[in-house]
Amino acid sequence: MKVSRIRNATVVSPDAVAAQKTFTDLFSLSAAGPAALAIGESRIEFVTPAGGTRLGEALATSGEGMAEICLRVADLGEAAETLRKAGVAFVEEDADGARGIHVDPGAAHGVRLTLRDVD
Amino acid sequence: MLSRIHHIGVVVRNLEQAYGFWRDTLGLPVHKVATVKDQDVRAALLTVGESEIELLQPLSDQSGIGKFLAKRGEGLHHLCFATDDVGAELEGARDKGTRLIDKQPRPGLAGMICFLHPASTRGVLVEYAEPYPPGHPGLPGEEPLP
Numbered sequence: 001m002k003v004s005r006i007r008n009a010t011v012v013s014p015d016a017v018a019a020q021k022t023f024t025d026l027f028s029l030s031a032a033g034p035a036a037l038a039i040g041e042s043r044i045e046f047v048t049p050a051g052g053t054r055l056g057e058a059l060a061t062s063g064e065g066m067a068e069i070c071l072r073v074a075d076l077g078e079a080a081e082t083l084r085k086a087g088v089a090f091v092e093e094d095a096d097g098a099r100g101i102h103v104d105p106g107a108a109h110g111v112r113l114t115l116r117d118v119d
Numbered sequence: 120m121l122s123r124i125h126h127i128g129v130v131v132r133n134l135e136q137a138y139g140f141w142r143d144t145l146g147l148p149v150h151k152v153a154t155v156k157d158q159d160v161r162a163a164l165l166t167v168g169e170s171e172i173e174l175l176q177p178l179s180d181q182s183g184i185g186k187f188l189a190k191r192g193e194g195l196h197h198l199c200f201a202t203d204d205v206g207a208e209l210e211g212a213r214d215k216g217t218r219l220i221d222k223q224p225r226p227g228l229a230g231m232i233c234f235l236h237p238a239s240t241r242g243v244l245v246e247y248a249e250p251y252p253p254g255h256p257g258l259p260g261e262e263p264l265p
Contacts, residue, residue, distance in 0.1 A: 005168025
């Protein structure tokens with residue numbers, strides 16, 4: 001598997017707009033889209049997740065905070081094949097036209113980890 | 120000025136077990152392993168682009184990382200930003216009324232570091248790190264690479 005960088009870290013909050021403003025004001029990071037801030041080759045994304053979703057569960061159980069990281073891979077199909085061969089459970093998902101792999105947190109040492117091959 | 124994500128800290132029960140996923144499956148190379156005595160932790164740094172994944176294994180139940188593991192289990196722990204002046208960042212945070220964990224920068228595995236309190240940063244434990252200059256010996260306790 002070819003992993004090139006941390007694509008984003010995701011902060012979940014009951015008020016994602018306010019959370020983004022906190023990070024903008026404190027860290028002087030510039031916007032990278034409507035709900036993200038740029039930092040080097042990565043982004044910090046801010047989400048208010050719906051209840052019952054993967055990130056909604058994170059917000060409900062752990063509260064506001066960093067809930068997920070996403071790594072940029074060269075080829076999602078190759079990444080899926082590598083995970084299968086290693087016996088790692090995962091779910092493939094299309095969200096807003098962007099395919100992603102959500103690795104089972106049990107395999108990723110408790111980390112909600114997504115792999116994507118698009119920016 | 121913050122330039123990049125220096126690393127993302129992940130608490131694990133055992134470094135050697137964690138290598139099976141983070142190094143062997145994802146293919147992230149381990150470039151440093153060290154015991155940080157004052158934190159009672161073993162840490163491994165794995166390269167990912169311009170950043171790192173920092174795996175943290177507690178060496179006692181009473182350490183900060185040990186308490187985190189007992190309470191919340193394995194998982195994401197902190198987000199570290201790289202800076203060229205950790206002292207200036209700390210002063211800037213203080214001036215903005217941010218709650219601080221460290222009142223002064225201190226030596227860490229990633230360089231001179233300090234932590235901000237998550238109560239001021241939306242529940243995210245944030246670290247600043249000013250990497251050591253080239254040739255700096257770093258912290259004692261470095262182990263051979265696995």
